[in-house]
Amino acid sequence: MSQKTQHLEKISRLLGYTFVEASLLESALTHRSFQASQSNERLEFLGDAVLSVIISKALFQQYPQATEGQLSRLRSSLVRRETLVEIAHYLQLGDYLYLGEGEIKSGGKQRDSILADALEAIIGAIYLDGGIIAAECCVLAWFKPKLAEIELNIETLKDPKSRLQEHLQAKKQLLPVYSVESIRDSTQMPLFKVTGSIPHTALSAVGTGSSRRRAEQAAAEALLKLIKHEN
């Protein structure tokens, strides 16, 4: 067995997936510093979307009561770079990457961005090789501890408006008032600007977003920060 085959077999075992098309795995492990023409950047583009759909579905099914906003925040908290880097370390990905000499010397094997990108590329490669079910099995296995963790703190992931309301109710204060200041209609999407203010206090904050509700949430988030600073 060639050294390359051995190398790919080892990482396959760590990933928990054996590729039909080994060249896809090779590509996924190839940083552009090693070979720009066959680098993992295109696979990373695909894998990023695959990861998002897998985590979205898992959250959708795991939290039947969660709102769209809560699901969205949970997803962001799961697919951020730190989590990907942690999983990449757990899978010992750094040892299996193809990097250019310069990158290796400057510690590229442990660089967060390189590890996270490679993990996304691997997810894209598994999807192309074995379909969404294969990708789902791997991703859910890797994310299992992360998905279990959020079970514990879903309460803290309530949307900002609800958190602000609960905070004010607990303090027997009046509830905030939101008013739309302006709506900018661009060809891309409208932009709402909303001011939220807490009656009988000097506290007010502005939020923007592509819908009135999103802008209100942003304003509530800003108000929560103001309150935190005050205390």
Next chain:
Amino acid sequence: MSQKTQHLEKISRLLGYTFVEASLLESALTHRSFQASQSNERLEFLGDAVLSVIISKALFQQYPQATEGQLSRLRSSLVRRETLVEIAHYLQLGDYLYLGEGEIKSGGKQRDSILADALEAIIGAIYLDGGIIAAECCVLAWFKPKLAEIELNIETLKDPKSRLQEHLQAKKQLLPVYSVESIRDSTQMPLFKVTGSIPHTALSAVGTGSSRRRAEQAAAEALLKLIKHEN
């Protein structure tokens, strides 16, 4: 056959997909103004991710030579709200939505955001009901003319740095110089700030991004706009 069943059967024919679980389709058509508890917002969250992965894969396979940046720009140009609204109109979605009285009176059936969100919710519902292949068949059928259109203008979707370079070369001007002004390292991700300037001219512009390359592209994009305004 009940009126509701007839209603759902008609829209199923237009969509080109028959649901095993009709309640999923019903949910996807339900705006929160009609019934907040069973509205389509959670399905929209899922459908947005499903749409992204389907279009990503289609572009990945259709353009084997495209870079990650080009694929990314092509995807944004395809999944933006205008395209979704166009497809929703083509599918006559407005006629099949469940909206509250107030929304109907204020023209909600033709409101862009309601139509685009409902289409994403339908994509999420098809995915849950029939899996990714079913969702892929529908989405690719709806997006077929759009995917064919971009074939023609992929040239215009070159990345900003390349376009700027080509523009300057054509005018026999010196090539731009990019320099990193600052790097802010937050816990989320680094933020690069790059200044691009065109030698022997007064033109310079700043771009920011999560990597040096992305910041340079943003600076190039800004320079292209400046040049356009000059002419």
